[in-house]
Amino acid sequence: MAYNKSELVSKIAQKANLTKAQAEDAVNAFEDVLVESLKSGEGLRLTGILTASRVERAARKGRNPRTREVIDIPAGYGVKLTPGSLLKKAVSEQE
Numbered sequence: 001m002a003y004n005k006s007e008l009v010s011k012i013a014q015k016a017n018l019t020k021a022q023a024e025d026a027v028n029a030f031e032d033v034l035v036e037s038l039k040s041g042e043g044l045r046l047t048g049i050l051t052a053s054r055v056e057r058a059a060r061k062g063r064n065p066r067t068r069e070v071i072d073i074p075a076g077y078g079v080k081l082t083p084g085s086l087l088k089k090a091v092s093e094q095e
Contacts, residue, residue, distance in 0.1 A: 038079060048086035055080045 003011065005027065013023035034052060037044045043053035059075040083091075 046084065048084040050084050050087060051082040053080050053082075054078070 009020055009024045009027055012018065012027065013020045016023065016026075018026070034044055038052060038054045041054050043051065045051045055078050057076050057078050060073050062071050062073045063069070064071055
């Protein structure tokens with residue numbers, strides 16, 4: 001099951017013994033830090049959990065699936081998420 005933002009806030013509030021408002025402030029602050037760091041090209045590392053980094057994408061040719069017309073896709077940026085060791089271990093364990 002995947003959590004949406006409000007469910008995540010509720011879980012964090014419960015686990016950390018915080019109010020939902022405090023947990024929502026913490027989640028919002030994390031979002032801000034993540035977005036700002038990726039926007040500036042720095043990336044973010046939560047040791048053992050994940051690493052988020054901004055990657056460059058080269059300009060390339062693409063094809064419009066509806067018309068089959070060849071189009072130019074401009075260069076841009078993407079986000080690369082790499083799982084950390086704790087996350088990999090948690091996913092690979094049998095219950």
